[in-house]
Amino acid sequence: MSLTDKVCTACQGGVEPMDEAAAQRYLAEVPGWELTHAGTRIERHFKTGDFATALGFTQTVGELAEQEDHHPQITLGWGFVQVELYTHKIGGLHENDFILAAKINQAWDQARR
Ligand SMILES: C[C@H](O)[C@H](O)[C@H]1CNC2=NC(N)=NC(=O)C2=N1
Numbered sequence: 001m002s003l004t005d006k007v008c009t010a011c012q013g014g015v016e017p018m019d020e021a022a023a024q025r026y027l028a029e030v031p032g033w034e035l036t037h038a039g040t041r042i043e044r045h046f047k048t049g050d051f052a053t054a055l056g057f058t059q060t061v062g063e064l065a066e067q068e069d070h071h072p073q074i075t076l077g078w079g080f081v082q083v084e085l086y087t088h089k090i091g092g093l094h095e096n097d098f099i100l101a102a103k104i105n106q107a108w109d110q111a112r113r
Contacts, residue, residue: 002029002102003029003030003098003103004103004106006099007099008069008096008100009095010069011087011089011094011096016090017087017090018094018095020039023039026093030044030098030101031105032105036084039093040091040092040093041084041085042097042098043085044101044105045080045081046083046108047079048080050078051078055076057081058074058076058081060107061081061104061107062074064107070087070099072085072104085097
């Protein structure tokens with residue numbers, strides 16, 4: 001099943017974050033994202049070329065986050081949106097992070113068509 005067809009499950013503490021090998025396998029499904037913070041987070045830099053487009057995409061990412069009840073850290077600047085994902089409750093990566101990353105990628109691809 002593709003990640004964009006999945007929905008984030010309720011995040012619970014007490015679950016082990018995924019290890020780096022598992023994270024690398026999920027990364028293959030979310031082009032443009034990279035592992036950061038010693039393999040405990042993922043991030044992607046979206047280049048927009050102006051502020052208004054970056055602001056609009058930030059809103060889109062925020063709406064996806066609310067739909068999934070899973071929330072990234074977002075840096076908005078002139079010409080870019082930087083999105084960082086990890087699961088706060090477990091201090092590392094969960095499948096939810098990759099589900100949201102895949103949906104963010106899908107929204108980005110659709111916006112650019
Ligand atoms: C109550 C609510 O479901 C939780 O606090 C959710 C909200 N969004 C979240 N987002 C992220 N990235 N990590 C979490 O642990 C998390 N927890």
